[in-house]
Amino acid sequence: xxxxxxxxxxxxxxxxxxxxxxxxxxxxxxxxxxxxxxxxxxxxxxxxxxxxxxxxxxxxxxxxxxxxxxxxxxxxxxxxxxxxxxxxxxxxxxxxxxxxxxxxxxxxxxxxxxxxxxxxxxxxxxxxxxxxxxxxxx
Amino acid sequence: xxxxxxxxxxxxxxxxxxxxxxxxxxxxxxxxxxxxxxxxxxxxxxxxxxxxxxxxxxxxxxxxxxxxxxxxxxxxxxxxxxxxxxxxxxxxxxxxxxxxxxxxxxxxxxxxxxxxxxxxxxxxxxxxxxxxxxxxxxxxxxxxxxxxxxxxxxxxxxxxxxxxxxxxxxxxxxxxxxxxxxxxxxxxxxxxxxxxxxxxxxxxxxxxxxxxxxxxxxxxxxxxxxxxxxxxxxxxxxxxxxxxxxxxxxxxxxxxxxxxxxxxxxxxxxxxxxxxxxxxxxxxxxxxxxxxxxxxxxxxxxxxxxxxxxxxxxxxxxxxxxxxx
Ligand SMILES: Nc1nc2c(ncn2[C@@H]2O[C@H](COP(=O)(O)OP(=O)(O)OP(=O)(O)O)[C@@H](O)[C@H]2O)c(=O)[nH]1
Ligand SMILES: [Mg+2]
Numbered sequence: 001x002x003x004x005x006x007x008x009x010x011x012x013x014x015x016x017x018x019x020x021x022x023x024x025x026x027x028x029x030x031x032x033x034x035x036x037x038x039x040x041x042x043x044x045x046x047x048x049x050x051x052x053x054x055x056x057x058x059x060x061x062x063x064x065x066x067x068x069x070x071x072x073x074x075x076x077x078x079x080x081x082x083x084x085x086x087x088x089x090x091x092x093x094x095x096x097x098x099x100x101x102x103x104x105x106x107x108x109x110x111x112x113x114x115x116x117x118x119x120x121x122x123x124x125x126x127x128x129x130x131x132x133x134x135x136x137x138x
Numbered sequence: 139x140x141x142x143x144x145x146x147x148x149x150x151x152x153x154x155x156x157x158x159x160x161x162x163x164x165x166x167x168x169x170x171x172x173x174x175x176x177x178x179x180x181x182x183x184x185x186x187x188x189x190x191x192x193x194x195x196x197x198x199x200x201x202x203x204x205x206x207x208x209x210x211x212x213x214x215x216x217x218x219x220x221x222x223x224x225x226x227x228x229x230x231x232x233x234x235x236x237x238x239x240x241x242x243x244x245x246x247x248x249x250x251x252x253x254x255x256x257x258x259x260x261x262x263x264x265x266x267x268x269x270x271x272x273x274x275x276x277x278x279x280x281x282x283x284x285x286x287x288x289x290x291x292x293x294x295x296x297x298x299x300x301x302x303x304x305x306x307x308x309x310x311x312x313x314x315x316x317x318x319x320x321x322x323x324x325x326x327x328x329x330x331x332x333x334x335x336x337x338x339x340x341x342x343x344x345x346x347x348x349x350x351x352x353x354x355x356x357x358x359x360x361x362x363x364x365x366x367x368x369x370x371x372x373x374x375x376x377x378x379x380x381x382x383x384x385x386x387x388x389x390x391x392x393x394x395x396x397x398x399x400x401x402x403x404x405x406x407x408x409x410x411x412x413x414x415x416x417x418x419x420x421x422x423x424x425x426x427x428x429x430x431x432x433x434x435x436x437x438x439x440x441x442x443x444x445x446x447x448x449x450x451x452x453x454x455x456x457x458x459x460x461x462x463x
Contacts, residue, residue, distance in 0.1 A: 007232070007259075009165070032233035037257050042240035049246040053239060056252055058161035087158060137142040 008036045008132050010061040011054045013045040016068035023117065024065045027095065030121040031128065047074055051081040054090055060132045061091045063115075071098055071106065079110050089138050091131050095119070145177035152181060155279045157252065164254055167271035170421075178271060184278035186403075188220075189390050191283060192302030194264060194324070197290035199310040200334035202241035203373040204382075205285055209245055211383050217282040220252040222272050224265060226289050227257040234258070238287055252276065263297030264288035267417065270301055270410060299327045300409035303402055304389045306382075308332045309348065311341040325351065328366055330385055336370040336377060345370055364392050422456045430455050 012028050014021055021043055028038045039057050041050070054062050066074060075094060082088045093113045094106065103114045113127050145166045151159025163181070166174035193201050202223060209219045223238035234257035245251045254276075256266045265288060276284050288298050299305055307328035331352075333345045348368050367385055371378030393399035423431060434451055437443035443451075 007257075028235050032228055032235050033231045035231045035233040037227075037234050037236060037255075039236045039239060039255050042237075042243065045243070049243065052246050053253070055158055056161050056254055058158075058165045085158070 008061065008128065009039065009057060009059040010036055010063055010128060011039045011041060011050070011057055011059040012063045012065070013041045013050045013053075014043045014065050015045050015047065015050065015074050016066050016070050017044070018068045019043060020067065024095075027063070027065070027121075027124060030124060034125040034129075036128070047077040047081055051078060051085065051087070054082075055085055055087050059090060060135070061093060061128055063093050063095060063128075066094065066096045066098070069097075071096070072102060075106050075111050076109055089135065091135060093128070093131070095124075145174040146180070149177050149180050152275055152279050153184060157249075160252065160275055160279050161254070163275045164268075164272045167275060168256070168266075168268040170268065170417075178274065181274055181278040185274045186277070188273070188277035188281055188284045189304070189386075190273055190277075190286065190302045191386060192286045192288060192298035192305045193308060194288040194298050194305065194327075195290060195308030195310070195332075195334075199290065199308045200371075200373060201287050201290065201308050202238040204308060204332065204334055204371060204379075205238075205287055206242035206245060207371075207373050207376065207379045208382060209242070209251055209285065211379050212283060213248060213250055216250075218250040218252075218280060220254070220276040220279075220281040220284045221287065222254050222256055222269060222276070222284065223287040224256045224258060224269060224289050227259045229260070232259065252279075252281065258289060265297045265301060270406075273301075296324075296327055300405055303393060303399065304329050304386055306330045306332055306386070308334050309344060310334045311336075311338050311344040329364065329389055330382070331366060331368040332378075332382060333368060333370045335372060335374075337372040337374045341370060363396065364389065364398075419453075419456060423452065426452075426455065 010031055012024055014024050028040050031038045039053070039059060041053055050062060050064065062078065064074065064078065071094065075092065078092060079088070082090055082092070091112050092110065093115065094111050095115045095117070097117055098106070098114055106114060112131050115124050115127065143162070145163065148159050148163045148166070152163050163177065167178060193205060195201055205221055209221060212219050221242065223236070225234055225236045225238060227234040236255035236257060238255060239253060242253055245253065254272060256269060256272065258266045261267050265286070269286060273284050273286070286298065286302060305327050307324055309331065311333065331348055333341055333348060335341060345368055352366065352368070369378050369382050369385060371382060393402065431452065434443065434448040438445060438448050
């Protein structure tokens with residue numbers, strides 16, 4: 001099989017209180033079907049848990065899904081923790097339901113892509129692949 | 139890998155137990171690229187201290203959940219624990235969903251614990267190709283125990299015996315109606331049997347059946363005189379976990395005092411050398427597919443060369459490659 005060096009590793013986490021994981025599971029499957037290794041960490045994760053897992057798993061990308069509206073605190077916290085741990089080469093992306101003006105704010109602070117709820121699967125895959133290519137080897 | 143950190147620079151970070159360094163080194167080992175070989179060679183010199191425990195059993199038997207509890211419990215004695223959890227890659231896309239971490243989330247705050255998920259990437263037998271390389275990295279980094287969760291493939295995961303010092307087979311009640319679900323092959327590889335989910339009413343039957351089957355002589359207790367125990371656990375009620383930790387420790391002691399540990403280390407080394415040789419051969423075959431290999435295949439199809447002679451030629455080619463390094 002593949003030598004693996006080109007296999008993208010992505011951690012998918014659901015942060016916040018809401019208990020639905022159907023959406024993220026579909027995204028996880030889409031990413032797997034495009035050939036990625038997807039580390040799925042389940043529901044109700046804290047930013048601390050997400051960052052620690054991402055570092056241990058040495059992922060290229062973190063994908064955080066938030067439906068419960070706490071994104072303006074959660075994303076800055078994740079970015080800050082990554083920086084503290086010298087792991088800010090990990091690409092942070094987000095998904096879920098986020099109002100337009102907050103999408104802009106999040107992009108400004110370093111969230112590389114926000115994939116809202118109705119983003120087509122192919123766009124999700126291509127976005128992740130593009131971001132990893134742009135970052136380059138590390 | 140032009141802008142990337144050279145693997146040799148990661149060695150020091152691994153030996154200093156730096157989490158990011160360990161994680162990146164495992165990724166490099168997983169990539170299987172030549173570039174990481176000298177670093178892995180250096181790390182290998184620092185291995186041999188960790189106790190490696192393999193945990194296997196059919197899908198859904200509760201391996202990950204148990205590993206979470208087990209790890210938390212071992213930590214109470216101050217020892218550092220690493221977990222390598224393996225899940226299958228999709229044969230269609232090559233990608234994988236690695237979900238074992240979900241069951242171990244209570245461990246996430248502890249710096250003495252390291253969890254890594256790994257995809258099989260086409261390997262059969264319940265392990266990934268780079269599993270033991272990852273174990274080396276973790277061993278060199280000073281983890282006292284390394285727990286490997288195999289893919290739950292049911293009866294095919296015998297590889298773990300040639301990778302671990304202690305093999306734990308987890309069976310859950312009600313997964314197959316009778317104990318026949320635990321195939322003899324899997325039964326025989328256990329140093330310790332666990333019947334999980336003992337909070338369920340049908341668990342006792344599974345324990346009784348398992349014990350009965352073992353008295354029928356279906357298990358080998360090995361040269362150490364170790365009698366394979368059956369331990370009931372419940373992650374829900376936190377039962378049996380302490381007993382399991384004690385039993386793993388007792389097994390280690392039995393391996394050491396009987397000399398069996400050295401036998402197992404030898405078995406692991408033999409298996410690794412052979413497996414690695416196979417991998418090198420496969421990689422070389424792929425590399426020369428358009429060159430030497432296709433010439434040989436042409437000769438075979440013209441019936442000028444038989445398969446045996448062609449294989450010897452291929453091996454000679456690989457050897458030449460090896461000398462060049
Ligand atoms: N009642 C009960 N359920 C349990 C126990 N341990 C695990 N489970 C449940 O069994 C299911 C499977 O558990 P896992 O730990 O994911 O099993 P696994 O063997 O790691 O599964 P795979 O990695 O998919 O092969 C989950 O729904 C757990 O909640 C237990 O002690 N009691
Ligand atoms: Mg599991």
